[in-house]
Amino acid sequence: MQNATYNNRYILAISFISALGGYLFGFDFAVISGALPFLRIVFELDAWWEGFLTGSLALGCIVGCLIAGKLSDSYGRKFGLFGAALIFAVSSFGMAIAPQLETFVVMRFLSGIGVGMASMLSPIYIAEISPAQVRGRNVAINQLTIVIGILITNLVNYKLSILGEDSWRWMFGLGVVPSLLFLIGIVWLPESPRWLIAKGRLEEARAVLLRFGNSAVVEKTVDEVVNSNKETSPISFKEVLHKSVRPAVVIGVTLAIFQQFCGINVVFNYTSTIFESIGASLDQQLFETVSIGIVNLLFTLVAMWQVDKLGRRPLMLIGALGLAITYVVLAFLLQNQISSVLVSIFVLLSISVYATSLAPVTWVLISEIFPNRVRGMATSLAMVALWSAYFILVFTFPILAEKLGTYGPFYLYAGICVLGFVFVLRKVKETKGQTLEELEGNFRH
Structure with a gap:
């Protein structure tokens, strides 16, 4: 019987593309710390509004998680990731040009929806495409990109702070760049083969799995998932x-x-x-x-x-x-x-x-x-x-x-x-x- 052999280089590459959602998570988590000193002045924030403005990301994340679960189960992991990337891009631009506090909070909440969707879909996608022996390492790539996003954003915020009162607009606006890269990357991602099998689309799943490894990988995965999705x-x-x-x-x-x-x-x-x-x-x-x-x-x-x-x-x-x-x-x-x-x-x-x-x-x-x-x-x-x-x-x-x-x-x-x-x-x-x-x-x- 043929042994299962995986194309680990390809699997690792698409894991990194999916994990760009983690980078954007890190960006949105960190960008507010550099922007708050300027937002306090521009929007004349009191303590209540400062707290609500900061926390609105988490409130959006809750909504994003609720949306992502249903969307990903019904339309696929790739569809959900694409939606998260699009929301990231729109909300980053929206926060950068926000003329008033209420608009900014709405855009920050919208950004949280994207963060919430990506925070659950990126790890799920990576887990479903990864061989058991390296699944932990591959899923941890998502945490790595979160951390990289936090570090780079803190450094960029520090550099942009010299631009004066409108520094915060550049801080948030630059989020459009990684958002668009994520959006483009998702186009090249295959759908999760486990999701395809669960939906009865076996031929599509086999075609994807052949990119992941040899025929033994295909049959092993199909048999296991079919048996667990009766x-x-x-x-x-x-x-x-x-x-x-x-x-x-x-x-x-x-x-x-x-x-x-x-x-x-x-x-x-x-x-x-x-x-x-x-x-x-x-x-x-x-x-x-x-x-x-x-x-x-x-x-x-x-x-x-x-x-x-x-x-x-x-x-x-x-x-x-x-x-x-x-x-x-x-x-x-x-x-x-x-x-x-x-x-x-x-x-x-x-x-x-x-x-x-x-x-x-x-x-x-x-x-x-x-x-x-x-x-x-x-x-x-x-x-x-x-x-x-x-x-x-x-x-x-x-x-x-x-x-x-x-x-x-x-x-x-x-x-x-x-x-x-x-x-x-x-x-x-x-x-x-x-x-x-x-x-x-x-x-x-």
């Missing part, structure tokens, strides 16, 4: 909550919430607040932002190297426990106004732990633990939970910091990380090296 009736939300699927859904949703409530996005979004609380200068605050971006990128590369070797579960356990420890030390340093150098070390240490574990591995697990038949809708539910948790996290930190001190919330996040460690230890099974079809049985009980 039901042909329309997918309902009730089916996603069926007792046979519920364990996987509970795990996916809990991991999505934990990735946000672990608190790391407070470090990303409130770097200046954290260092200002210990008397750091503005120059040091900006330097810390760049340092965080560089460390985030370097350790994301480490995660890509280890996710298919060490495995998902060990990385999640290391990440949860590592963050709990670093947060306790960081909180102690902030509470006692100890050296900004030590604070910087533990901030960067927490970023490195997160980038190696919870950041990429959560996306990998969510993209692979759901059954083929309900993957789009179940992933949509997990992403809604993730973005809702993000919205809650970034809006509660200023309130908690005011009541407890800047250090106070980090004790809380440390406790959440301990609970996350216990959850992963008890509920999450290892998934490395198994096909998506093999994993269906593992997460039904």
Whole structure:
């Protein structure tokens, strides 16, 4: 019998094209930090509007996730990615030319819809086209492009800040460039063969799979997916909550919430607040932002190297426990106004732990633990939970910091990380090296 041989170079190339959605995610996540000083002046923002303007991206993401699940299950992964890219391009241009605050918020919300769609569809697409032995690494490419998007956007924002009052328009307007590149790239993407098989379009699926590998790859994949998609009736939300699927859904949703409530996005979004609380200068605050971006990128590369070797579960356990420890030390340093150098070390240490574990591995697990038949809708539910948790996290930190001190919330996040460690230890099974079809049985009980 012929062995399955994969065209890994081609699969890797189209994984990177799909992961451009992650770059745009990183862009929209980071661009607001450089633009806010100018937006405060131009739109005369009070505290409420500043918070709502920033959070409107997350609200749009929730809508985007809900739309993407249905669209991708009905019309295909490629169709959904194309829609996300188009929304990115339109909203970036719209924010750049926005004449008033209300228009800008609407465009930012629209951008969030694109981010939400891409945040779930890019990992799903990559998981569905990748061989089991490298699926973790390939899905982690999406996290890599997010991190690259954040770092490049921070550097570009810093350079554009010298342009004066209208700097923010250039910051947002430049998002059109990667959006159009993503749009063009999607034209060359094949449709997900697993989606084609699920829709009964076997000949199209075989033609795509022949680009991925030899005839053994084609027949192996077709047989596995056909056997896991015996039901042909329309997918309902009730089916996603069926007792046979519920364990996987509970795990996916809990991991999505934990990735946000672990608190790391407070470090990303409130770097200046954290260092200002210990008397750091503005120059040091900006330097810390760049340092965080560089460390985030370097350790994301480490995660890509280890996710298919060490495995998902060990990385999640290391990440949860590592963050709990670093947060306790960081909180102690902030509470006692100890050296900004030590604070910087533990901030960067927490970023490195997160980038190696919870950041990429959560996306990998969510993209692979759901059954083929309900993957789009179940992933949509997990992403809604993730973005809702993000919205809650970034809006509660200023309130908690005011009541407890800047250090106070980090004790809380440390406790959440301990609970996350216990959850992963008890509920999450290892998934490395198994096909998506093999994993269906593992997460039904």
